[in-house]
Structure formats: C-alpha cells, structure tokens
Ligand code: HEM
C-alpha cells in the first residue's frame with residue numbers, strides 16, 4: 001500500500017501546523033466562528049449534537065496495522081474509546097475537544113494520515129472498491145489512480161471554495177462496489193483494445209434530497225488526460241454551479257439543469273482551452289505510485305485445503321461465516337475475509353479501541369498488515385490464506401467480530417442519526433438495532449439471502465437509503481420520529497433510486513414493517529435464487545404495499 | 553435572533569474549547585445541567601436572549617447559541633419539548649463505547 | 652481598504668472608476684468590464700493606464716482581446732466562500748497567458764492568501780482589517796503543494 005515519502009510527510013505536517021494556527025487564532029478570538037467554521041470543516045471538524053466530531057480520511061479505504069493502532073490510540077486518549085467507520089470509508093470520532101484537535105492531527109501525521117477535506121465544500125476523500133487489487137473481476141487495481149487524485153485534490157488552490165461538497169469514487173471492476181453512480185464524479189478504469197489504461201467518466205450522481213444517478217460524460221479518457229479532464233469538469237462546476245441555494249448547489253443540479261449534452265459541451269470547451277502540460281501528473285509519478293500497489297508476496301499454497309473443508313464440516317458457525325463473509329481472491333489458495341462491524345443489535349460501523357488493536361494484530365499475522373474499510377461500514381482482511389481462515393475466525397469470535405452477515409439483512413448501512421448528528425430529524429441506530437434483533441436468526445438470514453437495508457436519519461441520505469433494496473428514512477412529524485420506507489433502490493452497477501411505499505411508521509413499528517416486507521418477498525420469490533430486486537422488478541410495489549397497509 | 557416559539561424557553565449553546573452542551577443560567581453563566589437554566593416565560597424575556605447571544609459570541613466562550621422550548625415533567629424537572637433537544641440534552645440513546 | 656502586496660500595505664495609483672465619474676485623462680483607472688464594453692471608444696484618448704474589473708459571472712475567455720490590453724485585472728470575492736475568482740484567475744493566467752497585475756478584491760481571509768497567490772493573483776484589495784503579523788505567520792505555513800500552477804513559489808513534487 002502507499003507509503004508517504006518525505007514530500008507527503010512534510011505536506012501533512014505543515015497542514016497540521018496550519019490548523020494549529022487556525023485553532024489558536026479561533027480560541028484567542030482573532031478568528032470569528034463564521035470565518036473559522038469553513039476552515040475547520042475543511043479539516044474534518046464538525047460541531048455535532050453533543051460535541052465536536054472529527055472525521056479522519058482513510059483514502060480509498062486502505063489502512064496499515066500501525067495506522068489502525070494509532071486510530072485506536074486516538075480513540076482511547078482523546079475520545080471515549082471507540083470510533084465509527086462511515087460509508088465514505090472514513091472514521092469518525094464523536095467526542096474530541098477542539099483544544100485537543102491540533103495534537104490529534106499531529107498524531108495522525110505520525111502514521112501518514114490526516115483529516116484533510118473530509119468535510120467542507122471541496123473535493124472529499126476519494127473512495128474506491130474495498131476489494132481493489134484482489135477482486136477476481138477487476139481490470140486493474142484502481143488505487144494508484146485514487147492516490148493520484150488524493151494528492152491532486154489535496155489543498156487544491158482552485159477548488160477549495162466550490163459551491164458545495166464534491167465526491168469522487170473510482171472502481172476498476174465491472175461489479176461496482178464503490179457506488180460510482182452516486183458520486184459527483186464516478187470513474188471506471190478500463191483497458192482499450194490496445195491494452196492501454198483509460199477511464200469512463202460519469203458526472204452528476206448524488207443522493208441527498210434529490211437523488212440522481214450519474215451520467216456518462218466520456219467513454220474513455222486517457223491516463224495522461226485524466227487530471228486535466230477533472231480540472232475541466234471542476235472548473236465548469238466552480239464557475240457555474242449554483243451558489244444561491246445550498247440545496248441546489250451540487251453538480252448534479254447543474255448537470256440536470258443544463259442537460260448532460262449541454263454540460264459536456266461546456267466541459268469540452270474548457271478542456272480544449274486548457275494548457276494541459278502543467279495539469280498532468282509529473283513524469284514518472286504514476287509509476288512511482290504504482291510501485292506501492294504491487295501485489296504482496298503470495299506464497300504458493302494449496303487451494304481449498306482439506307483443513308478448511310474439515311473445519312467447515314465440523315463447525316457450523318464457522319461454515320456460515322465462510323459462506324457469508326469470505327469472498328473469492330484472485331490468487332489461488334488465498335481468500336478475502338470480511339469482518340462485520342454489524343453485530344446483532346450492535347451499533348453499525350462502530351469499533352472499540354480494543355477491537356481496532358485486535359484487527360491490526362490479526363492483519364499483521366494473516367494479511368500482510370493491511371486492512372480495508374468498506375463503504376458498507378465493515379472491515380476487510382484482503383489476503384488471508386484459506387488454510388488460516390479457521391484460526392482467524394477463532395480469534396475474531398471472542399471480540400464480537402465474527403458475525404456472519406456480510407450482505408445479509410442485518411448488515412445495514414446506518415448513519416449516526418439523531419443520536420449524534422445535529423442535522424438529524426430522527427434516530428437511525430436504534431432502528432437498525434431493532435431490525436437486527438428481529439432477523440437475528442442465522443438460518444432465517446441465510447434463507448432470505450442478500451438484502452440491503454439502508455437507514456438515514458434525515459433527507460441528507462448519508463445512510464444511502466435511496467440506494468437500499470429496502471431504504472428507511474427517519475423524519476420528524478410534529479416533534480415525533482417517524483420513518484418512511486422505500487423499495488427497489490440499488491447502489492451497484494445497476495444503480496436505481498428506491499420508491500416510497502406509502503405512509504411512514506413510528507420507531508416502534510419499523511422493524512415489524514420490514515419483517516412484513518421480507519416475508520412477502522419470501523412468499524413471492526419463484527426460487528430461493530430470485531433476489532429481492534428481481535422480485536420487485538417482476539411484481540412491482542403493489543404486493544408489498546398491500547402486505548404493509550392492507551390491515552390499516 | 554431569538555425566534556418566538558410557543559412555550560417557556562431556555563438558551564443553549566456549546567463550549568467553544570470543549571464542545572460540551574451548556575445552558576444559560578439565571579446568574580448569566582453557562583451550566584452543563586439543564587436544571588440550572590434560566591427560563592424565559594414571556595416573549596419579552598425571550599427577546600432578551602438576543603443580548604446573551606451577542607455577548608456569548610463576543611466573549612468567545614460559547615458558540616452556536618439558540619433558544620428552545622421546555623416543559624416540566626411530573627416531578628417538576630425541566631425537559632425539552634422536542635425530540636431533538638431531548639436527545640441533545642440527555643446524550644445518545646444507545647449504549648455506546650462498550651460494544 | 653488597504654492594498655496588500657508581498658505581505659505589506661502598498662499605495663498605488665489605481666483609481667476604481669464608477670459608472671460615469673469624470674477622471675483626468677491621465678489617471679490610472681480600473682473600469683468595470685461592462686462599462687468598458689459599452690464605452691470603449693470614449694477612452695480612445697485616455698492617456699493613463701487602464702485596468703478591468705471583471706465580475707464573477709464573466710467567462711474570461713470570451714473577452715481575451717480586451718484582457719490582453721488591460722494593465723491590471725481585478726477579480727471579485729463577494730464572500731470568502733465564493734470560489735469563482737480562483738477559476739477565473741487560472742483561466743487568465745494559464746490559458747489566456749495574461750501577465751500583468753492580477754488583483755483580488757473583497758472578503759479575503761489570510762487563510763486563503765496562499766491559494767490565491769497560487770492561482771495567479773499578485774495583490775489583494777481587502778475588505779477587512781490587515782494584520783501584518785498574522786498575515787506573515789499564517790499565510791506562509793504551507794511551503795508544499797501537490798499542484799503545479801502559474802506562479803508557484805511552493806515546493807512541488809517532480
Ligand atoms: C454526523 C455528521 C454528518 C453530517 C453533519 C453530514 C452531513 C451531510 C449532508 C448535509 C449531506 C447532504 C449533502 C447534499 O445533498 O448536498 C450528506 C450526504 C452524505 N453523507 Fe453525510 N453527514 C454526516 C455523517 C455522515 C456519515 C457518518 C456518513 C457515512 C456513513 C456520511 C456519508 C454521506 C453520504 C454517502 C452522503 C450522500 C452522498 C451525497 O450525495 O453526497 N455522512 N451528509
């Protein structure tokens with residue numbers, strides 16, 4: 001994985017020093033809150049419901065063991081002993097004090113991490129496929145390009161005061177595990193017939209109050225032109241994106257209002273006029289970065305070893321875990337082990353300092369010291385020998401990290417909601433907990449199969465509810481929480497926005513309503529292999545509405 | 553500017569250095585405990601909060617200052633009327649930090 | 652409203668021209684682009700230098716000819732969170748090759764000075780108070796940057 005050189009290190013240290021200076025000026029009164037707010041946001045510092053919150057970037061979701069240990073240390077020393085992994089592959093600390101934040105940034109810099117642009121109206125942390133580099137279905141590892149964009153976007157002199165936040169995601173695979181269609185810019189790495197790397201570019205996707213699926217703006221842009229092309233898109237947006245209304249300020253609205261053809265024309269005009277040489281990556285830079293993403297030194301090991309088969313047949317819980325949480329690796333004899341942060345009735349995405357330390361140790365022992373954070377708020381050990389899966393699982397069990405539910409109904413994306421978030425209209429976490437309890441039975445979960453439930457505590461849609469097969473949106477009705485249910489959304493390569501089923505439910509009734517919907521699905525499916533989305537497509541929303549509302 | 557909401561109101565904000573939620577007291581200080589809060593029972597009194605909001609900003613001690621509506625429960629304790637302020641006053645409703 | 656250049660207050664000869672005000676023909680004047688477009692002929696025997704004030708909604712590449720003749724261009728920062736001038740500046744510098752003085756006028760924060768300089772601005776026409784000490788300390792903390800721009804005094808890679 002990428003390791004900072006002297007230049008990167010100097011850069012983040014200076015950035016930390018700059019923030020220390022800004023905090024000092026704020027505390028001494030030289031900087032007003034109005035002026036400080038955008039500056040702190042650009043460094044990931046929010047003021048939340050009960051305290052400040054710090055969002056630390058985990059660029060494209062890759063962490064080393066020492067980095068994860070440092071996050072655990074920060075949780076212990078400055079927070080209440082835990083952190084929250086988010087759908088944008090970041091980690092949030094819920095209780096830091098402003099006066100401690102400069103020290104925390106220094107501690108992060110010690111391990112080559114930062115909180116640069118994890119909030120604010122600038123280019124946010126670039127996200128990617130959590131299985132990058134090891135997925136069996138990928139053209140190439142997208143992370144070198146993600147790293148290139150991370151560097152290019154950091155403290156960008158031109159694009160730090162955009163109309164609104166700007167999110168970029170990149171995938172190197174046909175199956176889209178990075179939700180590129182719901183990003184301001186989504187990028188798919190391709191290879192042309194000549195074997196050259198290039199990129200399909202999508203623009204104008206997003207969730208929030210007006211969810212939109214991104215539209216293709218270029219079929220294939222060469223590696224050389226990638227950064228200049230991004231400059232052209234961002235310049236068009238920076239100049240023409242709406243600044244009069246915060247809710248219409250995202251690029252998706254500009255693209256929608258001008259139409260993709262009109263927007264593309266603007267971008268291409270700017271692109272043609274650009275003096276491109278200076279905007280490209282410096283010579284040799286891509287190769288330098290790529291050097292960090294060479295595959296680890298895999299050993300030649302026997303695929304599907306007998307020890308594994310035996311352990312699976314002797315231990316049903318382990319077998320369930322392998323079925324749900326282990327994915328195919330492109331190297332024979334190795335596997336991708338997903339660690340669920342969704343224990344039954346737990347808090348989705350939270351991990352304690354002890355858990356972080358344990359995973360850091362296990363990564364060193366079994367997976368080349370590398371950890372991935374997924375947009376579904378779980379962790380991944382990406383290179384585990386199949387013959388060591390059982391040992392790994394045994395180490396995870398006592399720490400509550402062996403829940404066998406990846407992709408299952410209890411693996412919900414859930415935003416912090418009204419338990420933490422100042423913008424929330426309702427709680428999300430307790431809803432997830434109730435649903436999780438309702439579907440706790442492993443057999444039932446396995447019978448239901450893959451099903452994505454996603455929960456947001458307000459219209460901002462941080463919990464991706466629009467993209468959930470079943471989406472839940474928490475709202476406020478005269479001071480009381482209530483929840484709207486949507487059906488049929490999808491965040492993958494067949495991206496779609498879910499449709500609202502009907503009147504909402506109180507917090508106590510949501511889990512029951514989900515139960516009803518799932519039972520209906522199970523009745524309706526032709527075979528156990530017919531997925532939830534396929535059934536919704538085939539029968540429409542009516543049968544589900546009927547199930548939910550018939551008795552009322 | 554203080555909005556004229558229905559009902560008795562208290563003034564809240566967060567400590568600049570720490571981020572903790574605080575409430576304006578009768579004595580013009582800021583307390584971590586809602587029960588210490590100064591209560592405005594008339595529109596005029598609510599209007600007076602504006603002064604404290606300006607002062608808080610000036611003093612650089614408390615930020616994000618605004619009023620909200622409270623009521624009393626059976627035991628006479630002050631409680632916020634709205635779910636958001638309830639959550640803000642009592643802290644997360646879930647068991648966190650000990651997974 | 653002081654003018655800041657190289658971290659210090661300077662006094663220069665530029666006068667910002669309002670719509671119809673009479674100025675001596677020898678004065679160095681800055682004229683809003685729309686006024687210039689309408690009244691360019693009236694300025695034909697102006698002997699002082701002429702600069703342009705360009706609004707945020709102007710596509711600079713549409714006025715390349717006028718800009719090429721200007722002795723100074725002033726772009727606006729109506730709010731410190733409004734970043735359009737940064738893009739206009741880079742367009743002027745890097746794509747149109749404008750090399751005379753480029754000034755930004757408005758709600759400038761010291762924390763933005765480095766970004767503005769990197770986008771090609773030379774001087775600042777400040778709304779707020781200028782504190783030379785803070786300016787010196789705060790605007791110079793970052794000595795590194797990942798992007799290569801028109802006037803880059805920062806260390807870059809490669
Ligand atoms: C807790 C403090 C948070 C605040 C104040 C916050 C604020 C917001 C706002 C205002 C939006 C809407 C933006 C728009 O539509 O223009 C948004 C969108 C979003 N946020 Fe958050 N968020 C928070 C936490 C999170 C967390 C924890 C996650 C990950 C789990 C997250 C991920 C996202 C995503 C994925 C979107 C929608 C994608 C998009 O259209 O940008 N946010 N957030």
Ligand code: SF4
Pocket residue numbers: 415416417418421422423424425456457458459460461462463
């Ligand atoms: S969806 Fe709303 S409640 Fe949830 S984290 Fe985002 S802003 Fe907060």
